[in-house]
Amino acid sequence: MIRTRTRASAPDQACVAAVELARAAARELALPLEAGDHLGYEAEGDRIVTHFFACLDRAYRGWRWAVTVTRASRAKNVTVSEAVLLPGSGALMAPEWLPWSERLRPGDLGVGDLLPTAEDDDRLVPGFTEADEEVDHQMIFEYGLGRARVLSAIGRDRAARRWHSGDHGPHTPLAHAAPAQCSTCGFYWPLAGGLRQKFGVCANEYAPDDGKVVAADHGCGAHSEAAVMPPSPEQATPILDDLGFDLMVDEAGSVDESSSEELGHS
Template sequence: MSRTRARVSAPDQACVAAVDLARSAAEELAWPGEPGEHLGFEGEGDRIVTHYFACLDRAYRGWRWAVTVTRASRAKKVTVSEAVLLPGAGALLAPEWLPWSERLRPGDLGVGDLLPTSEDDDRLAPGFTETDDDSGDHQAVFEYGLGRARVLSAIGKDLAARRWHSGEHGPHTPIAHAAPAQCSTCGFYWPLAGGLRQTFGVCANEYAPDDGKVVAADHGCGAHSEAAVLPPTVEQATPILDDLGYDLMEEEAGSVDESASEELGHS
């Protein structure tokens, strides 16, 4: 069985020799003297060669000038096809660009900032959409122009539930692990309405670290309503009076003289 090898054409010698032409093209784009030594060439195809030059600009360390030269078939003159500045090994590159919607993090929104929501946001559904479940989340008024324009969709509820349950108010935190019991058994736990009622609620204990925040039912803290352990009551013993004995009490001399004079006066 014979194997067919792909034909690799040798670099065109006229294009390989056009180093000065390629350098002049790079100097037209850069500041004078910035294109440095010739780093080599690479064959791109039939009569197409790219020459590489070091970039001496301190702001572009690790970059290199790439100048592609070519010539037409049966033509002797070599011309410049393209000249660009490309990053090389170890070049300093800018981080990958992300749209603002992906760079935004919780807590970034400040006073006066506006965060527009796209029309096709999967987290929201039209406010007049009826739901099959009787969770209480569906819009109470379905007439156009009344109520909210959009409500949470099933995707939006699922994302919120996952975010809350895996966050600092969920069960996987040190304070929850050290709690005497879960929030679901706490008297200060106020369950949410609707489909999230079985999983989340609001803490209503002013002394708890999560007061006024949504907490998972299996979250917990040391301010649990049933966590207080009262000390056992101790009955006070009845005082014992010894009326059989007596104690000698010494009085000062002045007070003895006064009492004696009073007795003489009465006599």
């Protein structure tokens, strides 16, 4: 095997020396700011050299002006070929662009916003595949009342995992401190269909999850059987000492206190 060595051509000295020509081109682009210090050069090919100058714009910190100069074969004059602003080491860059559908997060949808769903969304399947036992498929088909698309098995599975691992699932401080699970609560309304065994809706207006989908093994302190109030004790009738006493007067006309005290304590 024969190996051939390729030697990089030495930078063209006339292009290397054309710093002021390149600086003038950088200043023209940088207006109204000035181009900064010369940061060096890089040989791009035969008689092609790119000079770099610091960018003084605070909005482009870490960027640099790149001015490429060249000259024709056997020519003495160097000319500017290209001048651009390029990011350098540590330059502040915009994040990688993502389509809006991938940037959207739960809660981003506001009043009046529309969120179209792709035709091939794997969370949905055609409506005629719905398998609810309470649905009269023949009637829906004949009258055209069915939904165009319904939740697919993938969509149900994703929703179930998301709900079960969220704030209304079993792995929250609220659920751990609950006296019992939602599945045993009188305010728990099970969902219909394939999610019935795992999820329901809380119908307790005093519960923190009222009107929300909760996991069957979720729980809170507003459980219907959380605290059965003990019957109030019967009110005892107070015993009042309504026995009075009479003052007894002896033959001498004085009050007999001893007898009154005895009567008073009798």
